[in-house]
Amino acid sequence: MGRAEENVEGSNGLEQLSLFITQRADLLRYISIIAADAMLAEDIVQEAWVRFNAAAATQTIHEPRRFLFRIARNLALDDRRRRGLEEKLFTGDNEKALFVASDAPSVERSVEAASELVLIRAALAKLPDRTRQAFLLHRVEGLTLVEIGARLGVSKSVAHELVTDAVEHCRAICRRGT
Template sequence: MVATLCDNELLTVFIARRHELVKYARAIVGDQALAEDIVQDAYFRLERAQQVKLDAKLDEPVGYIFRIVRNLAIDGRRRIGRENALIHGDGTASAEMVAEDTPDPEEKAIARGELRLLEKALAELPEKSRIALEMHRFGGCKYAEIAQRLDVSIGTAHSLVVDAIEHCKLFLAKGR
């Protein structure tokens, strides 16, 4: 089939098939936005191809449009693959770009110093206050459990924990 299309007729054919073209491109690249871009680029290429033809005839314009979309989609998919390979590679490039989760030596030294201070603060606490704080903060116990274990009321268990926390905060602030 030989078709002679002017720019308006070419645009009409393109618009009529646009939804099909996007769906076709999306099936290849797997991304709606990229498929939309590919179809847009396909139209520009189709326009240029129409301008280059001296006799203004384009054989099978619909098939030609689909072929352009297919080629652009395959190129886009290859580009994405290359980009992913550069970004992810064998894992070493991306691993080098991620900050370490472990603290540096200075942070470790500071944490050890604070831990020693906290141990001293806990040692100064009365036994019930220390046990209440340890059960609450380290054991995840509720005040009712602490109260039952220490044989005190829930309000007293709460006060023991709050007072122990306040003591530790003051102790750390002084930096004894």
């Protein structure tokens, strides 16, 4: 085992630099195979050196050559995965395109919701005033049945009946679609 392959610990960086210089050509050949691009391999090897040097400054590295090659390999594989994903996302080939789900409702669901809202408004317009008020206080303003009862001057159980009647009426209208 040569000096560059010994443990790297507590040094002033000369051991790391010596290892990098002696292994650079092998590292470039190895990464060029993974990256399939000489310029990209050069960038990856440089990034591997930066990361290796930073790690060696803060920890003991028992197998520095292996560690350096592992860093470079991981960087090359990460880059290959990233490029593959970008290719899928940004190519004109719709069969290979990656579609990301949206939180926004579909056009069909938006039309259905608008249609349903029209039906509910029509259903509410047909309700007696106190029933409509109880429903709106509960569903729109978020009041409890006790609060609705106090506001309308009725008991909690009557407020419950009014809200339930309104909900059932709206459901029936929506089911019929009229």
